[in-house]
Amino acid sequence: MNAESKTLTLHEDRLFAPDTLQRAIARRLYAQVAHLPIVSPHGHTDPAWFAGNAAFADATELLLVPDHYVFRMLYSQGISLDALGIPRGDGSRAPVDPRAAWRVFAQNFHLFRGTPSSMWLNHVFHDVFGLRVRLDAGSADHYYDCITEALQTPQFRPRTLFERFNIELIATTESPLDPLQHHATIRDSGWGGRVITAYRPDPVVDPEHERFPDALSQFGEITGENVHTWDGYLRAHRQRRAFFASMGATSTDHGHPSAATAELSDAQARKLFDKVVRGRATAMDAELFRAQILTEMAAMSLDDGLVMQIHPGCFRNHNRALFDRYGRDKGADIPLRTEYVHALKPLLDRFGNEPAFKLILFTLDESAYSRELAPLAGHYPSLFLGPAWWFHDAPEGMWRFREQTLASGGFYNTVGFNDDTRAFLSIPARHDVARRVDCAFLAKLVAEHRIDEDEAAEVAVDLAYRLPKRAYRL
Template sequence: MSENWRLDPDRALPADAEIRKQARAIYDEIASLPLVSMHGHVDVDLFAANKPFRNPADLLIVPDHYLVRMLVSQGYTPAELGVPFTDNGGTVAGAEASDVETDSRVIWRRFCENWRLFRGTPTRYWLEHEFAEVFGLSAPPSAENADDLYDELTAALARPEFRPLALLDSMNVEILATTDSALAELDSHAELARTLGPDRIVPTFRPDSLLHVRHQSWAKEIAQLAEVSGIATDDYAGYIRALEQRRRAFVAAGARATDHGHVSADTTPLARTEAERIYTAALRGEATAAEADAFSAHMLFEMARMSTDDGLVMQLHPGVLRNHNARIHEKYGADKGFDIPTRVEFTRSLQPMLEEFGLSHDFRCIVFTTDETVYSRELAPLAGAYPSLRLGAPWWFLDSPEQMRRFRESAIETAGFYNTSGFVDDTRAFASIPARHDLARRIDAGYLGKLVAEGRLGPDEACETAIDLTYNLPRHAYARHERNA
């Protein structure tokens, strides 16, 4: 192995020489700006414990569903990559807990032996940035150097500067939002607020399982909602009050936003009596699929109403069919891959919510999608009209160089830059956060450089816009509402 691994300083910038020149100048203005990470899924307890990472596999492979997904597509099982089963007793559908690979060096070797699989993917870009820029490894992974790289990483992870909170500083993360169950006690957030200050690591309110009455754990979680809120949930009125109480608890803990991952974007409200009827039927286990869908749409409308009261930004990202493979879900639980995008409609679906709240200064909603066909047809026109609506950056499945470029090309001409949210990284893979932000900055620099080269923007305007996209827009989009400031 060579002693130094240096990445191409112009990676992901446009190939055209003149545009690249403009893009490089723009990128230089934003490369070192702080990271505003307002939509992520790193576990808050990682920071509260602040312990050394156990090994390279647990840090870089097991929690990265992009990486695991690619290797599974080539014939590995999640268990062979260290992904644990979701059961409590040691067996799931006849599979022994011992089937899960626990030797982190073996997991690491399997990854290195398959490095070629990631060519051309954003995962390749993120991993290269992590390995070379964050951890200072000496060479790209391969079957031949797997053990050497494992030893290099293990030695690095033992040092104090590679503990979670130290990495947060060295990565230049100014603020990090986690995503937390609506039932979370938020104790870890309270402790971090005392030690780091109130605006460094903040929670995000995620109530999905409580809003879908046919969710497999809905009845159990409704009982937990009553316990954690101190409000009985044996009728619809109590259920609503309990959700409002949990939102207030999140606001008090520093939350800026809610997060909603429904299959549909439907926000059609129900009459109060109908909502009460479906809720009562759900408590008896008698709600139909159609009633459940109608109730979840109604509850998105209710979440918007609550946002006008408590100031939490509403993040909506519909259009993903979760747990596409029942056996994978049964064995490994949610968020382990096999979530597949679907076509989604926004114009009519969001109309009830936007007619009621879209012109209100007290309501803010950021909409994301995994269906890029709706950017120019639906989302950009909506964001370009309603002052409460912002168009979220390409995320999940779309956070690749080509699709981020297409996002700018299809959305900006209608929505403009300033009706967008800035970049969000949406990751559980902690060490990939700076890599994801860096890639987005390079793509934006390339797009703005093209506008300069075409005479459509001046160089100063392009740099100012790049700074706004990178830092000011996400800070503004997720700013603490004056009602809870």
Template sequence: MTEHWQLDPDRALPAEPATRDLARTIYQHGAALPLVSMHGHVDVGLFAANQSFGDPAELLITPDHYLVRMLVSQGYRHGQLGVPHRDGTGATEAVERDPRAIWRRFCENWHLFRGTPTRYWLEHELAEIFELPAPPSADNADALYDQLCATIQRDDFRPLALLDRMNVQVLATTDSALSDLGAHADLARTLGPGRIVPTFRPDSLVHIGHPAWAGEIDQLATVSGVDTGDYNGFLAALRNRRRAFIEAGARATDHGHLTADTTPLPAADAERIYRDALQGSVRPADAEAFAAHMLYQMAEMAAEDGLVMQLHPGVLRNHSSEIYRLHGPDQGFDIPVRVEFTHNLRPVLDRFGLSPQFRCILFTTDETVYSRELAPLAGAYPSIRLGAPWWFLDSPEQMRRFRESAVETAGFYNTSGFVDDTRAFASIPARHDLSRRIDAGYLAKLVAEGRLPMDEALDTMVDLAHRLALTAYAAPNN
């Protein structure tokens, strides 16, 4: 192996030499800015425990559904990559317990990630953060594994130390509405308020058709201290939990629905559907109508308490029933579908869209709606911001298309700044770095074409890389 793995310093910048020179200057103006990571899925317990990572597979492979899904698409099974089975599935397939074997499988298949954003993120993580000497391969898998093991046992590579190493200013976790928030309270005492903050995620409570719903409603009553035996009590309990999240430092809520429908129901219908659900007899059509109604209710609560409402519809969860049965959710089998915003959001925007107290960030995995729907909505309603390319769109070409599709209508300042949306903790700086490089390239194009002065491009770079996220996710009532 070579002694130093040198990444191309101009990676992901424009290929045309003159524009690349401009982009390099613009990128350097924003490259070292602190990271504002406001839409993440790293488990808060990782930071509360602050223990050394167990092994390279546990840190980099098993929790990264981007990485796992690529290997599964090539014939590997989740169990071969260390993903455990759910309890009670009766699965007979063995789960790989040897992390070195999992790491070898990854290294032997490094070529599969060519051309993907996962390859970019992994290169940044392995070379820049963990200082490995060479790209993975079948030949060096064991040597890299041993070096990584030694590195992650060091105190300066524990989770809280990595926050500083990775220059993370603020990190938001995504937390069930049922969370007692104890880990966040402990971290606020350790790190000070506002460094690691929760995000309120009520999806499992507002989607009333799933088998565990009644039990979760009982848990909601327990954690809130509010009787959830009727619909009004349910709403009161949700308001109680939102207040608890705000007190713990939350700045936003997070809503992952199949559609963007926000049609409210008459109170009597909402009460009837809730009552039917408690009795275990809710109809699928009523469950869908209730989910849309609850998005409207969440918007109403957001206008009251100031939490930013993040909405990202358009993903069919758990497309493979077998993978869901064996391994549970979030295993790489959530697949995008077409989504409509203009009509579906009208009930909420008619009521709250012009309110200075209501703030909503819209995300999509359907890039066809950027210029047709989302940019016009964000370019008109003061309450709306357009979220960064997210999930399947979190890639160089689609980031470029996002700027080309959205900026002319919405401008830069009706967008949210970058969000990294990841469970893979060590990939956070890589994702922000890629976004900054793509934005630098877009700004350089505007400068090269005489559409933006260089001084304004440099100022815009700071906004896109740092300031906009702080503004879009300002604390409630600030």
């Protein structure tokens, strides 16, 4: 390790205001939420980790390879994904030593200065692994050895970390084609950790998904339904949703390009579905089909009680060459301008006034917060706002979310925080950032005499713990 390596510290007042009055209030509020259990109702961790409870391989496989927040930044600076050991779409990899990949990451860790990734990773390095020097080229091998050696010990097995992190519940996300075998293993193991699934039907509802024809056929094989007929297709969804619910699911999730919904007549829906299954759908047809499916999913949610989430407004896999070589979710997703008022009206006309129906909306278009989303959530009893998401889960984005939604939506038409991550070890860090930002925001309201401190304390606990449990029916 380089003798010039600098000390790694986490300041106890990070993310609190420099103003002494607000900082003191934020400290008191944070003390009441810092050690609350973590409820993670939406995310993308691998259930196989908790089913098998096998040791993580090494620092690179755990902290670099799964985290598109990290490798997209490195790629933007001309570092190839092959050099980082990222798997290709066909399952192959470049012959890269994991230690060499880690060294590339460490040499370029300065690229993350000021980003949320830097905050999350330094929290992991400091609090999870006990490292006390900063990551850089000189400390790269020291980091790799310390982390990799720790991962081979019983204290760093997935289930032990789950308990150490004080996670009360974590939700993963699976497609209707997943047999949920890992969830069955967890359920039958006798372990007390609560890991549930969520129903994400994108491959079988998006005609433009590259797997759609094969996925649809597999959907039929799994369910025993004739999914090339409209009635059979809808029955197949109901069947799989019931299976997911039996395995703990309390929610569905829909990652559509837009928030468009539709209310077609039965004849129109059948005609459109016929075009889709015959492979004759245009781009406009595909958008209309996705829109109709959201309304169909809402109807099913009213029947089976699964909370519906929509994560729209992203041009996924924008980098075609990268997609062709490495596949999906490789850091090339770009936010889109997204409209909600007209897009959601067909669905809300049917279900917006149903208290038994719950719809949680997310956005990558911050311009919609105060103009559309907060007023919608502040009116419809079925509608709630998910937290600042993905490109906006930085402290600044979380603050903007609160500023722009509070007036019309309040705190109680939001659902607290969810981390939405594949990076398991960053979960405590992400929740800590959210809790600190909310406490800082509430401290400002108290200092301005807009709410009393006892009210702020209650809101802080609600945002950190009670609201996600209530919103996701946990």
